[in-house]
Amino acid sequence: MQVFSNTGHSFPKTLDEFKNLFLEENISLEFLFQKRWPQGFVCPYCAWQNEELRPAKTMICSHCGHPTSISTNTIMHGTKKPLSQWLICIWWLTSSPGGKSAKDLQRLLHLSSYQTAWAWLQKLRMAMALADKKKCSKTVEISSNTISFGGENLAKTPILAAAEIILPAGITGRIKMASVESVNRKTVNSFLNRKVEPGSSLIVPDEVSYQNINRNSFISVASSTIYKTREITESFKLWINTIHRGGVAAKHLQLYLDEFCFHSNAAMLPDREAIFNLLLSGALSKKSLSYKNLTSQPTKE
Numbered sequence: 001m002q003v004f005s006n007t008g009h010s011f012p013k014t015l016d017e018f019k020n021l022f023l024e025e026n027i028s029l030e031f032l033f034q035k036r037w038p039q040g041f042v043c044p045y046c047a048w049q050n051e052e053l054r055p056a057k058t059m060i061c062s063h064c065g066h067p068t069s070i071s072t073n074t075i076m077h078g079t080k081k082p083l084s085q086w087l088i089c090i091w092w093l094t095s096s097p098g099g100k101s102a103k104d105l106q107r108l109l110h111l112s113s114y115q116t117a118w119a120w121l122q123k124l125r126m127a128m129a130l131a132d133k134k135k136c137s138k139t140v141e142i143s144s145n146t147i148s149f150g151g152e153n154l155a156k157t158p159i160l161a162a163a164e165i166i167l168p169a170g171i172t173g174r175i176k177m178a179s180v181e182s183v184n185r186k187t188v189n190s191f192l193n194r195k196v197e198p199g200s201s202l203i204v205p206d207e208v209s210y211q212n213i214n215r216n217s218f219i220s221v222a223s224s225t226i227y228k229t230r231e232i233t234e235s236f237k238l239w240i241n242t243i244h245r246g247g248v249a250a251k252h253l254q255l256y257l258d259e260f261c262f263h264s265n266a267a268m269l270p271d272r273e274a275i276f277n278l279l280l281s282g283a284l285s286k287k288s289l290s291y292k293n294l295t296s297q298p299t300k301e
């Protein structure tokens with residue numbers, strides 16, 4: 001039997017089974033402590049390691065004296081809600097590849113505030129981006145598409161997409177997408193730098209924006225007919241319009257792209273427990289300040 005981390009149980013198949021494992025707050029605390037500091041407590045302020053320090057609501061570093069909680073400097077930083085609610089949310093988000101809305105989460109956790117549910121989902125989308133860091137490699141197709149938003153903003157926002165093409169079957173492997181102001185030499189090269197491993201072979205559209213790619217970074221750059229990335233960006237448009245019904249603001253688009261890519265890439269993992277652990281690793285990794293403005297203003301979904 002595969003054991004679910006330090007709980008001594010196999011990975012829960014249902015939400016009720018999962019909830020029953022984390023009925024007491026100290027169990028959630030010990031579980032998260034083991035996940036965050038498997039080799040023993042490391043102070044987030046001074047990096048001092050103290051293997052003797054046990055899980056507690058507030059832990060005091062014996063070196064610098066700073067008080068720390070399990071959520072300090074993670075995407076859960078400053079949370080006042082029970083830790084079990086975060087774990088339930090992570091289980092629920094990784095229980096199926098379909099996206100979830102803030103209203104669904106509000107119902108799941110019986111939250112009185114829509115804003116809290118919305119902010120939690122934005123933070124967990126950020127955790128997905130932090131966890132899903134591995135770049136596309138080997139044979140990679142890239143292209144662009146546009147997405148338009150309803151309501152006041154009818155402007156089309158460009159998206160760049162990359163997809164590994166697994167040869168010889170031609171099936172899609174890892175995918176990456178980014179929202180950009182425009183598609184040009186600079187944004188294409190920046191996207192490739194962030195999302196595609198050097199040494200890959202690129203397949204690009206026969207368009208001017210792709211004619212000045214930094215060729216030293218890649219084995220080959222071939223212009224060809226684009227098909228996989230076009231399918232992916234069209235699937236994303238359908239997905240976001242079905243779940244969020246046009247309630248997404250253009251300024252938040254990147255987080256939804258990150259969520260879509262996370263689910264697609266996580267589907268290559270061997271089981272549900274691995275997907276849960278991947279998202280949990282993102283939730284416990286150091287938060288990225290660049291996302292702060294993306295999580296500050298709710299929109300109605």
Ligand SMILES: [Zn+2]
Nearest residue numbers: 043046061064
């Ligand atoms: Zn310290």
